[in-house]
Amino acid sequence: MCEGCGCHEHESIYMPEPLTVVQTHPMTERDRFFEFKLNGKDLGHKPGQFAEISIPGIGEAPISVSSSPTKKGSFEMVIRKVGKVTAAFHDLKPGDTLGVRGPFGTHFPMDEFKGKDLLFFGAGIGLVPLRSAINYALDNRSDYGKIFLLCGFTDISQRLFIDEMESWKKNPSLEFLETIDRGSPQWKGNTGVITTLIPKIKDRLSPRNTKAFIVGPPVMYKFVILELRNMGFRDADVIVSLERRMKCGVGKCGHCQIDGVYVCQEGPVFTLDGIAHLVEAL
Amino acid sequence: MELLQISKKELLEFVGTLVSGPLDVFGVVAHDGRFAYDKLDSAANLRLDFDETLYSPKQYLFPPKDPVLSYTPGDAASCAPVYAEKDQAIIGVHPGDMAAIAMLDKAFTENKIDAHYCTRREKTTLVGIYPTKPGKYRFTSSMIKPEEPYLAADAFLIDMGDDSYTIEIVTDRGKEFFSASAAKPATADGKAKAEKMKTAVKDTVTLKIKREDLPPFLDGKERHPVWETRGAKCFSCGSCVTVCPTCYCFDMLDELDLSFDYGLRFRTWDACVLEPFAVCAGGHNFRTKAADRIRHRLYRKQKYLLEKLGLAGCVGCGRCKTACVPDIAFPPDIDDDLLRKEAHHV
Structure with a gap:
C-alpha cells in the first residue's frame, strides 16, 4: 500500500472550517439556540444530518443541524449543555468563531416522500433535528399530503422553539399537537406522553400512505413504534433518527457503532426495517 | 517475487548501518525475559527469534496519542493539520501482525482517507519475519490467509535454520531498502527450502470454525448466555484492546501548551470494552x-x-489471552463456549 498511491496527499478529514456565530439565545436552562454562518457559502446539508462543531483548545462535539436546507446563508443548531465542550459553546457570543466539519450522515429522504402524508413525532431535543425536515416539508408544502406534527416535552420548562410551535399551531396547512409529560398550573394544554396524542389524530391517518418520523429520547421509540405497527404502518414507512456518540463523523473511531453499523455513515437516519435486525438499535 | 539470501551476521551489520543513520528503526528486543518492540539503538539488541511480543507494532503506525491538528486556542481559522515527518522502518513483524497492518491500511483508507495515518504509513518500511518459535496461544493460520501479510509487507525474512535468512522482496521499497545490504540472489535450493521454512513453525491453537464461517456462526448469538458469564468476570480494563494489533478505535482530545499560545488536537487510543x-x-x-x-x-x-473490510479484526496472535487477567478475552475460548452451548441446546 501507499507506494505512489497519493493517499497521504488528501486533506485532513479532521480539519475544521471556520464558522461564525450570527445570533444565539437561550431556549431552556440547558438548551441554547445558535445561528451560524460559513464564510460565503452554505453548509450544504440535507434534513437530518449533523456536523462536528469545535472550539480549538476545548474540543469537538457532533450536533444536529436544526434548520432546513431551504434556509440559505446560515444554518441553525440547538446545543444542550451536557459537558465541557457544550458548556463552552454556551459561552459563545455573536461574532465569535468556532470550527465545523461536515455535514455528515444520512438524511430524511424528503424527495422520495413526495405525495405522501407526513407524521412527525418530535420529543424533547429530538425536535431539533426533526425541525429540519418539518420546515423542509412546509417550505415545499405542495409536494406533500397531510402533515401531522406531534411534539412532547417532559415539562413546561423543557419546551423548545416556543414561538415556532405557536406558528405551527396557527398554520392551517398542518395539524400540530403538543403535550408535556408532567403538567403544571400554568399549562393548559395536553398532558401525558407523546403516544397519548395519537388517538386525537388517528381517524385522519392513512397508514399505507404516510411516512412516520420519530426522533426523541431512547425510551420513546418502542412505545411509538408499537402504536404505529398496531395502526398498520409498515416498518419501511417508519423513519427514525438514532443518537450515538459520533466522535469522528467519518466512520473510523468506532464510537457510534450499532452492531456493525456506523451511525455516522449509515445513519443517523434509518428506516425501521433497516435496523430491526440490529440488537443494539433500540 | 524476488528472493535474496543474507547471512545473520550480514543482516545485523546492515541493521547496524540503518540504526546509525537518519531512519528511526524499530524491532523486537528482550526486556526482563519478555519480548517487546522498541526503538533500536544497536543492531545487537534486535531479536528475530521471539515467540510473541507483549504489544504489537501498531503503535508505530497508529500511535497511542497522535497529534492531528495544531492551533491557536479559540481560533478556528488557525487550525493546521499535523503529519508525521520521520521515515521509519520496523524490522521483525510476524505474518499475523503484518496482516493486522493490512487491515489498518484498509480501515484508514476505505471510504474516507485518513491522511494522517497514510502519511506515517508512507514513511514506513515494513520487514516481516516468519516465526521461528510457536507462540503460546497463536492461531494465526485460522484467522488470516497466507497472502494477506503481503498486502502490507515490503519484505519478509525467513530464518533458514543455518545462520542465514532468505529475504522475500515484496515491493520496490523493500528492494531499495535491502539494496545497501550484502544480500545476494537466493539459489534454487534456497528458494525451495525457504518455502518449507515458512510453515515449519505450527500454530499452538486451531480455531474449530473456518474464518469465512465465523460471521454466520455468530449470527443470532448476540443474546447467548456466554456473554453474561464472561462479562461477569470482565474488569473492563481495556488490556485486550491495548495489546491487540488490529484494534483502532480512538477518541479525540484537545490539549493546550502551558503558554496557552498553541494547542494540539490528538487522536488517542480508546477501547470499546471500557x-x-x-x-x-x-x-x-x-x-x-x-x-x-x-x-x-x-x-x-x-x-x-x-x-466491512474483507480482512479479519483478529489475526490470532494470542496476546489478549496473555493480557487478560480473568482470562475471558481469547476468541478461540469464546468460540468454544458458543459451540459447546450450541451442542448442549441440541
Whole structure:
C-alpha cells in the first residue's frame, strides 16, 4: 500500500472550517439556540444530518443541524449543555468563531416522500433535528399530503422553539399537537406522553400512505413504534433518527457503532426495517 | 517475487548501518525475559527469534496519542493539520501482525482517507519475519490467509535454520531498502527450502470454525448466555484492546501548551470494552453492561470488520489471552463456549 498511491496527499478529514456565530439565545436552562454562518457559502446539508462543531483548545462535539436546507446563508443548531465542550459553546457570543466539519450522515429522504402524508413525532431535543425536515416539508408544502406534527416535552420548562410551535399551531396547512409529560398550573394544554396524542389524530391517518418520523429520547421509540405497527404502518414507512456518540463523523473511531453499523455513515437516519435486525438499535 | 539470501551476521551489520543513520528503526528486543518492540539503538539488541511480543507494532503506525491538528486556542481559522515527518522502518513483524497492518491500511483508507495515518504509513518500511518459535496461544493460520501479510509487507525474512535468512522482496521499497545490504540472489535450493521454512513453525491453537464461517456462526448469538458469564468476570480494563494489533478505535482530545499560545488536537487510543465508550450527550450509555461490550469486541474481531473490510479484526496472535487477567478475552475460548452451548441446546 501507499507506494505512489497519493493517499497521504488528501486533506485532513479532521480539519475544521471556520464558522461564525450570527445570533444565539437561550431556549431552556440547558438548551441554547445558535445561528451560524460559513464564510460565503452554505453548509450544504440535507434534513437530518449533523456536523462536528469545535472550539480549538476545548474540543469537538457532533450536533444536529436544526434548520432546513431551504434556509440559505446560515444554518441553525440547538446545543444542550451536557459537558465541557457544550458548556463552552454556551459561552459563545455573536461574532465569535468556532470550527465545523461536515455535514455528515444520512438524511430524511424528503424527495422520495413526495405525495405522501407526513407524521412527525418530535420529543424533547429530538425536535431539533426533526425541525429540519418539518420546515423542509412546509417550505415545499405542495409536494406533500397531510402533515401531522406531534411534539412532547417532559415539562413546561423543557419546551423548545416556543414561538415556532405557536406558528405551527396557527398554520392551517398542518395539524400540530403538543403535550408535556408532567403538567403544571400554568399549562393548559395536553398532558401525558407523546403516544397519548395519537388517538386525537388517528381517524385522519392513512397508514399505507404516510411516512412516520420519530426522533426523541431512547425510551420513546418502542412505545411509538408499537402504536404505529398496531395502526398498520409498515416498518419501511417508519423513519427514525438514532443518537450515538459520533466522535469522528467519518466512520473510523468506532464510537457510534450499532452492531456493525456506523451511525455516522449509515445513519443517523434509518428506516425501521433497516435496523430491526440490529440488537443494539433500540 | 524476488528472493535474496543474507547471512545473520550480514543482516545485523546492515541493521547496524540503518540504526546509525537518519531512519528511526524499530524491532523486537528482550526486556526482563519478555519480548517487546522498541526503538533500536544497536543492531545487537534486535531479536528475530521471539515467540510473541507483549504489544504489537501498531503503535508505530497508529500511535497511542497522535497529534492531528495544531492551533491557536479559540481560533478556528488557525487550525493546521499535523503529519508525521520521520521515515521509519520496523524490522521483525510476524505474518499475523503484518496482516493486522493490512487491515489498518484498509480501515484508514476505505471510504474516507485518513491522511494522517497514510502519511506515517508512507514513511514506513515494513520487514516481516516468519516465526521461528510457536507462540503460546497463536492461531494465526485460522484467522488470516497466507497472502494477506503481503498486502502490507515490503519484505519478509525467513530464518533458514543455518545462520542465514532468505529475504522475500515484496515491493520496490523493500528492494531499495535491502539494496545497501550484502544480500545476494537466493539459489534454487534456497528458494525451495525457504518455502518449507515458512510453515515449519505450527500454530499452538486451531480455531474449530473456518474464518469465512465465523460471521454466520455468530449470527443470532448476540443474546447467548456466554456473554453474561464472561462479562461477569470482565474488569473492563481495556488490556485486550491495548495489546491487540488490529484494534483502532480512538477518541479525540484537545490539549493546550502551558503558554496557552498553541494547542494540539490528538487522536488517542480508546477501547470499546471500557465502560464509557458508548456514552452519549446527557449520559445515556448504549452499552452499559460488560457482557454487551465483550460481545461487541468479539463481533468486531470475527464478524463486523471481516464483513466491512474483507480482512479479519483478529489475526490470532494470542496476546489478549496473555493480557487478560480473568482470562475471558481469547476468541478461540469464546468460540468454544458458543459451540459447546450450541451442542448442549441440541
